[in-house]
Amino acid sequence: MLTLRHLAIDTVRENVAFLNRNCTRYHAEEFLGLGRVEVRGETRSLLAVLNIVDDPAILGPDEIGLSGPAFRHLGLPEGTEVQLVPPTPPESFEFVRAKVEGRPLGEAEVAAVIRDIAGHRYAKIEIAAFLIACASFMTTAEVLGLTRAMIAVGARLDWKGVTPIADKHCIGGVPGNRTSMIVVPIVAAHGLPIPKTSSRAITSPAGTADTMEVLANVDLPMERMQDLVREAKGCLVWGGHVRLSPADDILISVERPLAIDTREQLVASILSKKVAAGASHLLIDIPVGPTAKIRSAGEAVRLRKLFEHVGDQLGLVLEVAITDGSQPVGRGIGPVLEARDVMAVLRGAPDAPPDLRARALHLAGRILEFDPAVRGGAGEGLARRLLDSGAALAAMERIMAMQGPPPAAARLGSLVAEVPAAADGVVGAFDCYRIARIARLAGAPNDKGAGIDLLRKVGDPVRKGEPLYRIHAGTNADFTFAQAHAAEGCGVVLVT
Secondary structure, eight states, X not given: OEEEEEOOOOOTTOOEEEEETXXXXXXXXXXXXXXXXXEEOSSOEEEEEEEEEOOTTTSOTTEEXXXXXXXXXXXOOTTOEEEEEOOOOOTXXXXXXXXXXTOOOOHHHHHHHHHHHHXXXXXXXXXXXXXXXHHHOOOHHHHHHHHHHHHHTSOOOOOTTOOOOEEEEEOOOSTTOOTHHHHHHHHHHHTOOEEEEEOOOXXXXXXXXXXXXXXXXXXXXXXXXXXXXXXXXXXXXXXXXXXXXHHHHHHHHHHHHHTOOOHHHHHHHHHHXXXXXXXXXXXXXXXXXXXXXXXXXXXXXXXXXXXXXXXXXXXXXXXXXXXXXXXXXXXXXXXXXXXXXXXXXXXXXXXXXXXXXXXXXXXXXXXXTTSTTSOTTOHHHHHHHHHHTTHHHHHHHHHHHHHOOOSXXXXXXXXEEEEEOSSSEEEEEEOHHHXXXXXXXXXXXXXXXXXXXXXXXXXXXXXXXXXXXXXXXXXXXXXXXXXXXHHHOOSEEEEO
């Protein structure tokens, strides 16, 4: 037996075990060829990638060390006696092999794979094999089975018969599209419960959770989140803490480096988390634009139909809004700048971005019409009255107060550079992907004050040398990277 030790090493989502090369109980060479090892306690076990340690100051010869994620997943206290055994491949991997060979999987087979993934029994390369096979083809039945399986392996929120429970989700791809932070307080002000759980950004300059964290704490346990929604009718929190569809988080961590983003996996990801959060009524926002995630009306319609089919089978009342994704929404791109725009809209400031306000009102109106007491077609007018009267601002301030203060004060990046127009003309288009990339290089979202402040939108005239936008950064390295990328291509198309 070896003594379990927690090593303060963050391996993100990878389970990693560390063994001293001069281990007194095992020969390290026995496991090196396998690449992985099973750490087995009396009540729990864990598969982990094996690394060898030569420095006895890091790990003793009678110890087995686990990285931070691995230690949490195993769930045994430090000092527990454990043993090492050669890893047994999960039986469900036979179904992955079948999928690789081109066979559609049944619902029970998909469920077995997802249970083992959620149980951390798959290595990243095995997860990648599953994702790539699914990216080649997935039947509609497989998408439904995948969604149900991801719901089953995580926690589910129970709202004790309260209905409707509203929710909203945008599929992403358009910078600055921070409508949820306006929609939620409008809907909450009406009294319709809307528990909004959001992810942090993975490839974008900000997610809703990143931006909301400028204003309030977003890391709440499930019980506190439920209390908040019962009292304030809404919340804007990070979903990672409440373990809703945890298998999806694992899949995403492998999808992103592989640049896999299929429509089928997108639908399963979104709907599994919304059903797990207890939503009964859901609005999906699909922006369409030449540089957005969805680039044609036909593609948007196909995605809408898949959402509707799977949503119907899960018992969701689901509507889809197909919106304009041709340019960034609002002016700020990055957490602090986006939070500024959101609060300007809620406060009715004269300089509030009109496109962000209009889009939020439209989406909020669609959600308000989930309330049987609201007549069809009356939702947007009701949303406007709730916003203009200050009721939505009061609801947002109540939500912020109940979620608590943010973990740290966030300020706009002090390093500033203006990106000028290369010629006289009119702004004809934006490359949303490139604009987002420049904002990320500036440091967003990890540096909440970093990002881009847009000074022009489509249709605006500009003279040569006048600024198109400002880059904000907090460190010289990020500032230099963002400026260099903008110099190669600023992401704004001028019509001269």
